[in-house]
Amino acid sequence: ETGVTQSPTHLIKTRGQQVTLRCSSQSGHNTVSWYQQALGQGPQFIFQYYREEENGRGNFPPRFSGLQFPNYSSELNVNALELDDSALYLCASSLELGFQETQYFGPGTRLLVL
């Protein structure tokens, strides 16, 4: 069984640019959540996708957007990058929705905005 994978592992961008991060969920998992983890902080929920539809969003501006594809892989897009967007971006997949479902995290993409 393949775990959650993310690409790229590291990325450097400049302010104002746009970035796309990718996540392949664990086999059979239909739910993907994205989190932002700033240095020294716990992960913060960005949004969640369930069967290709957004199913909840945290306190992030609209320039953070996402997609989930029919194979349940997912993308996180960030437009007009700001310095504070520098962080580790984590995606997590789960078999189904539900507060008792285990979320399996990928290794993350470390984004640096200069």
Add this chain to the structure above:
Amino acid sequence: TQLLEQSPQFLSIQEGENLTVYCNSSSVFSSLQWYRQEPGEGPVLLVTVVTGGEVKKLKRLTFQFGDARKDSSLHITAAQPGDTGLYLCAGARGGSNYKLTFGKGTLLTVNP
């Protein structure tokens, strides 16, 4: 707003010592999870507690969920260098949106 407060933020101990990490909130959660995160990796789930007062043991780790489901603790007995890492607690509420609210974490260093 950080709804989950973890303490201590940093902990450095010697191998063989015992330790307890706390996770407190003013909110009620349907479930609470503990993760360990190592540098360059995503969080790995250690345990999920659901019932108020629940105690779960995982080898040398003991997890407790408060009776009111607002707080939790993680106790490690005879810590080993391999226990070094960032310990995160995360709460989830019921409903269709499975959103985890994380604490800031406790960075544990176990020195040989």
